[in-house]
Amino acid sequence: MELRTTFNIDPSEQKISYNDPVMFIGSCFATYIGRKFESGHMPVMINPSGTVFNPASVLKTISRIISGESYELKDLNNFNGLWFSFDHYTDFSSETAEGTLSAINLKLNESRSFLSGTRFLFITFGTARVFRLKESGLIVSNCHKLPAINFTRELMSVNNIVISWNALLDNLKSLYPGLKVIFTISPVRHWKDGAHGNQVSKSVLFLAVEELLKHPSKPSYFPAYELIMDDLRDYRYYDEDMLHPSPKAIDYIWEEFSKCYFEKTTTELVQEIDRISKAMSHRIQNPYSGETRKFAENILAKIDLISKKAPEINLQNEKKYFLELIHRAS
Structure with missing residues (x-):
């Protein structure tokens, strides 16, 4: 008796080799798979501005890499003695503005150079919900533990995601014609939204990606979410928080990923x-x-x-x- 619902993943026509730089941008799931590349000594860059979860923040990260526009003092904020950027993860924060700007711009230059030679760009969306700074209307990648009163929270629409990302895909196709873009949806559950809210958010992402796959640059999709939810489908494959995939689950997804792209x-x-x-x-x-x-x-x-x-x-x-x-x- 078969006690699992398995499915086949069509092998990618374009294979990744040790001569193919790969960039991963998105939720912590992008980091999980990217680290597998690192451990295998493959040319990879993972989340150059830190972990980003929503489509707007991922788009802004890539757009800033493309433009190469340096960050300045006006782009920083200070809270609890730390200088930080709302576009970046806490790893870039520092007690001095100079230190924060130096770390941010150094990584920005590195990532711009890396992207110019990148063959595969993996995009992982984690949630369609965003935090918007009340003062400026800016969608932030990280709240940096500022009080919740400073933000509004909203659900992105499928249409807004598709319009903005189609424009970015146009730009990527023009600048990097040999670049292959692959979308994934993170299997990590955003439980603060509640069971229903998490499903609504993921549904928006799925519908948006389905439309983006029609873009003339022919992006593709890797079913990481489905491997957890429809194949493994068991709490044994979740970490202790019951939200993130366990190391065993990540290893399984890595095996399927390898079959597809290697x-x-x-x-x-x-x-x-x-x-x-x-x-x-x-x-x-x-x-x-x-x-x-x-x-x-x-x-x-x-x-x-x-x-x-x-x-x-x-x-x-x-x-x-x-x-x-x-x-x-x-």
Whole structure:
């Protein structure tokens, strides 16, 4: 008896290799998958302005990267002794305006340069609800713990999302004709909206993406949400907060993602590098033993083999670590 409703994901015609820079922008789910790329030493940039959840904030992030317009003092605010930008996550906040601006503009320049060579841009929408600053009417990416009285909260309409994003897709197609845009809907539930409110929000996102997939640039869709809600469909695959997917669920989505976007050789290479990364975290009981030396030599041989097959992959830190193990064990 089959106790799950599974479905097939059509393999992407365009495959991601180690020569293809990839950018992830959106909710924390974008970070989950982006980190898998990082652990595999693949060229990736994740959320250059920090985690962003709604379509308006994601759009603003990309638009600012495209324009390259630097942030200035007038773009910052101060609260509880910290300077911050409403467009950025708290990681960019600092006790000085200079420090905040430096961090923001450095990342902005890096992301603009990275986007110019990016082959795949993954967009993850988390919610259709936005916070709008009463004073200016600005939609914020992060409230930075300001009192709720400073904001109004509203649900974006499908039409507004589609109009603004179609314009952005036009711009992306013109500037980066080789760029492939892939939309996803985050399976993370926004429970502060309530059960019904969360479903309403996700429904708006689904309807908007369905329209955006008709754009002439031919964006595509990866069913991350459906893998959690319709395939796994069990609280065993949620983290302790019962809202975010568990590591096991993320691993499962990563497997399906890999089948969709990687050639077999790329998947094998990612897995080999992952095993090397895990070997680095292996607890060495006796760093001076012959067994430790043999263990390190075995991993070094694998590193050398990967370096010959894929010289573009930088494994110098890993190589240095295992050479030091051998030196201590000698």
